[in-house]
Amino acid sequence: MSHATRSRPPTARLPVVAPILLALLGLAASAGCSTTTEPAPAASPVHTAAAPSPTASPSASSTPTDAAWAQLMTPMNEKALALLTLAADRGTEPRLRAFATRLHSGQEAELGRLRPLLARMGLPDTDVHAGHDMPGMVTEADLEAAGAAEGGAFDRLFLTGIRDHLRHSAQVSRSEITAGARADAKQLAADLVTAREAALTELEGLPGAAQALG
Template sequence: MNRPAPTGPLPTLAPLVLLVLLGLIAATGCSSTPDPAPAPAPPPAASAPTPTTDATPTDAAWAQLMTPMNEKAVALLTLAADRATTPPLRDFATRLRSAQEAELGRLRPLLARMGLPDTDVHAGHDMPGMVTEKDLAAARAAEGAAFDRLFLTQLRDHLRHSAQVSRSEVTAGARTDAKELAAALVTAREAGLTELAGLPGAARALG
């Protein structure tokens, strides 16, 4: 599945634009925050850390979007690490998969500290930059150069959009731990895009 590639660098979203995005998510039934519980939850065990729930809607929406984005990208990168046609492309996919798995190791505890569930609240919605189940099915069915083109196009889309949303968290978020992680993700995405553009055959595959 080839998506039209954006031209030029993506600008940082202003806080108002991010709130509009969150409103669109809510309008499609994709909640940015968990539904309120019908009754107060029992107190945590004495040995368990108490979640810090002082997250703004922007913090919560970013963490709840970035987690499934990474999970789906890891699935695609796992395919590419095995099926891409060139050693440099397979090596790139392997390293990027490890990096995004490490990010998940920070995103999931962040969700817990916010008191948010570690579930995909965007399941069933075609979010920008999200590798969908349909995308994964197409990747599994593709072979050779067709697989490379599909992989590179989807990965570039993922890197660009996740960088864009993470820049918005840096600008509009409130939690220090979320903003620091978002800034690290922006740096990683920019490095990934630079490396992707320099891969042998990438320019030809991406048109």
């Protein structure tokens, strides 16, 4: 589904980690939000006993790229789960419903690794991208449209939306593999890429996918 028609507040600003990730992907122009300049990471990040704020610094073994990836992938999976839940129940084809059910389980398992990773990095388990239309992110508007659609129209919305999610999350994860520093984050990113490639291959073979995805 097209993201070009969605309106975005002109004064919205991305979290401080987002410009790094968008620069890696070459998507700063298409994201539609203003960006901030990423400060150089401090040589000795200061950690306190207080709960980390949404802008908490990553641990010394992390880079801003690691933080940007983990803080984007977590809400991407969380938002995709809502669409997958709808598809598992409302898809018109048994194969589509089975695909959505399996992918839902896989994305939940990934969250079971992403959330502890955030904790190890000293980052909050919150959506720092809330209110921003990030490429590949399932939005509330997407969910509203899917909820109102029926039959083949629902299938097309699901196939397009989940295809975009899989493609962009794979692209983001490849950037983490290339530019990240943490071994645990890079390994998880590699596992996500493998899972996304397999899911995209299966998606393309689902009934109605050729027509829905062009």
